[in-house]
Amino acid sequence: MRPDMKVDLAGTELHNPVMPASGTFGYGQEYKDYFDLSILGALVTKSVTWEPRYGNPLPRIAECSQGMMNSIGLQNPGIEHYLEEDLPMLREIYYGPVISNISGSSPEEYGRLARAIDGQEQVVALEVNISCPNVKDGGAAFGADPEISRRITEEVKKNTSLPVFMKLTPNVTDIASIARACEEGGADGISLINNFKALKIDLKARKPVTAMKYAGLSGPAIKPIALRMVNEAFHAVDIPVIGIGGISNADDVLEMIMAGATAVQVGSANLVDPWTCPDIIKELPKRMEELGIESLDEIRGVI
Amino acid sequence: MRNTKSTILENVEIAPGIYSMMIETEGSRFSHPGQFAMVQVPEKFLRRPISVCRFDGDRYTLVYRVVGDGTRIMSRMESGDELDVLTGLGNGYDVGVLPQDVYIIGGGIGIPPMLGLVRALTMEGKSCKVILGYNSEKEIFLLDQFRDLCDDVTVMTADGSSGKKGFVTDAFDVADVACACGPLAMLKALDPKVKDGFFSLEARMGCGFGACMGCSVKTVDGSRRVCKEGPVFRKDELLWDQLV
Numbered sequence: 001m002r003p004d005m006k007v008d009l010a011g012t013e014l015h016n017p018v019m020p021a022s023g024t025f026g027y028g029q030e031y032k033d034y035f036d037l038s039i040l041g042a043l044v045t046k047s048v049t050w051e052p053r054y055g056n057p058l059p060r061i062a063e064c065s066q067g068m069m070n071s072i073g074l075q076n077p078g079i080e081h082y083l084e085e086d087l088p089m090l091r092e093i094y095y096g097p098v099i100s101n102i103s104g105s106s107p108e109e110y111g112r113l114a115r116a117i118d119g120q121e122q123v124v125a126l127e128v129n130i131s132c133p134n135v136k137d138g139g140a141a142f143g144a145d146p147e148i149s150r151r152i153t154e155e156v157k158k159n160t161s162l163p164v165f166m167k168l169t170p171n172v173t174d175i176a177s178i179a180r181a182c183e184e185g186g187a188d189g190i191s192l193i194n195n196f197k198a199l200k201i202d203l204k205a206r207k208p209v210t211a212m213k214y215a216g217l218s219g220p221a222i223k224p225i226a227l228r229m230v231n232e233a234f235h236a237v238d239i240p241v242i243g244i245g246g247i248s249n250a251d252d253v254l255e256m257i258m259a260g261a262t263a264v265q266v267g268s269a270n271l272v273d274p275w276t277c278p279d280i281i282k283e284l285p286k287r288m289e290e291l292g293i294e295s296l297d298e299i300r301g302v303i
Numbered sequence: 304m305r306n307t308k309s310t311i312l313e314n315v316e317i318a319p320g321i322y323s324m325m326i327e328t329e330g331s332r333f334s335h336p337g338q339f340a341m342v343q344v345p346e347k348f349l350r351r352p353i354s355v356c357r358f359d360g361d362r363y364t365l366v367y368r369v370v371g372d373g374t375r376i377m378s379r380m381e382s383g384d385e386l387d388v389l390t391g392l393g394n395g396y397d398v399g400v401l402p403q404d405v406y407i408i409g410g411g412i413g414i415p416p417m418l419g420l421v422r423a424l425t426m427e428g429k430s431c432k433v434i435l436g437y438n439s440e441k442e443i444f445l446l447d448q449f450r451d452l453c454d455d456v457t458v459m460t461a462d463g464s465s466g467k468k469g470f471v472t473d474a475f476d477v478a479d480v481a482c483a484c485g486p487l488a489m490l491k492a493l494d495p496k497v498k499d500g501f502f503s504l505e506a507r508m509g510c511g512f513g514a515c516m517g518c519s520v521k522t523v524d525g526s527r528r529v530c531k532e533g534p535v536f537r538k539d540e541l542l543w544d545q546l547v
Contacts, residue, residue: 023515026513055519
C-alpha cells in the first residue's frame, strides 16, 4: 500500500506536508517555469505589511558553512498590491491552499492585515510573522516577549475567521513559554523556526559582510537546532506545529515530523534548487516505504 | 523540467586569475547575450552568478575571475567533471532595439558578456565600436576573439602597458548609444558621456531567479531585481546614488 502523506492542518487537509517557507517563494511566479506548483501541500506567500517596504540596503546576502544569511528587511509591495495583484496572479498558476504570511509593526497593524485578508478565496490560514530578525520595528522583538506574542495573537484572532499560525523566532531563551503564550492567545498553531540573528565579518574590510550588521542565518546549518526547538514547542502546546529550519530532503521532513511537526516548510533550499519541494514530495513516499512508515500520523512526535 | 545537469568540456586559465569554462547543459536556456548562469560549486551552499560569454545550443562559456573560495573551487575543476547549473537567467541585451552603430564597452571581468553581444550584433549586420579596459597588458584576455568579430577594437590599460593609457572613458568623447558592463565606478564615469544605452549591473545574489529579493535595487521605476528585471538596465533607469 502506498504510504499516506496526507495531513490535517488545523482543519485543512493537505495532500502532503510540504510547503515553501514564506520569503523564499515570493508569490509563486518565480517558480512557475520550473514546476507545477499544484504539487505543493500548501503555499506560504512572502510576508506582507500594510504599506509597501523597500527593504534593507545591499548587500543583503552572505554565504556561510552549510547555509546562508539574509537581511532582506521584509521587502514587499504592501497589502493593497498583494490583494489586487499578487494573490489574483497566484490563483492563475496555483489552485491549492494558500497561507498568507503577515507582518506588522504594532498589534493593531497585524489586526488590520488579518481583517483585510479575511474571506480571500483559496487562503486557508494566516501565518503571523513575529520573528523577522531584519527589521527595526517589531519583528523578532515581538516574538521574544511572551506577553506581546499573546497580544498580537489575540488581535489577529479578533479580526479573522481563518486559522492563525504564529511564526516564532529562535532567538529566545525559552521557546516553550512563547509557544504557550500564543496558544493562550488563541493561536490555532505555531510555525517555527525563523532565522537566527547572525554576523559574518569581512576580514580585509574589517566590516560586516552584509550592509546591515546582523542578518538571519538559515539553511542546513540550523536544522539540528530547529529540530530541538520544534520538539520543545511540540511538547509545550496542544496545537499543531509547522516545522521549519534547514529542510532540504525527504529524510529531513521525516525527522521534523518525528520531532513533532504536523507539516513542514522548506526555505533556503528553494533558493539553491528551485526543484527542492517537488523532489521532496516525490521522494517522501519512497522513503516512508523503505522505513516502514504507513502514515505520517504514526511517527508524529515519537521523540 | 529539471535541466541543470552539466558537464565541463574545458576549464582553462586565459589570464592570471581569469578562467574560461566551457560547459554543456542539456536543455540550456540561454537566449540573450548578457544573461547569466548560477553555478552550484561543490561544498558551497549558494550558487555563484556568472555571466555567459558565448552560447550556442546547449554549449556555453563562462569566463570568471577567481575572487573567493567558490570561484577558486571552480577553477580547480576539470573537463569531464559534472556540475549543476541554472542557465538562461536574467533579461540580457535585446539586440533588436539597438541601433546600427553602437559602442560596446567592457571593463575587467565585465568584458566577457560583451563578446556574446558583439557576436549577436555582428550577426544582425550591425556595427560596433568596442572599447575594452584592462589593468595591464598581462591581464588582457578575449581580445583576439573580439578582433575576429570586429575591426574597431580599442584597448585601454590603466598602466599604459598595452593599447592606450587610461580608462575606457578616455577612449571617446560622447556616445549616442552604448552598452557597458564593468565595475560600478566605470559605469558611473561613463554615464555623463553616454546619451542612451544599456548597462549591466553586478550584485551579490541569493537565488538568481527572482525569489529571494537579495539583489533588489532602487530605480526610477521603483524596486528592480538585478537577477530578474536585470542585470541589463536602460541607463536612465538607474539611480547612481542608490548603487553601492
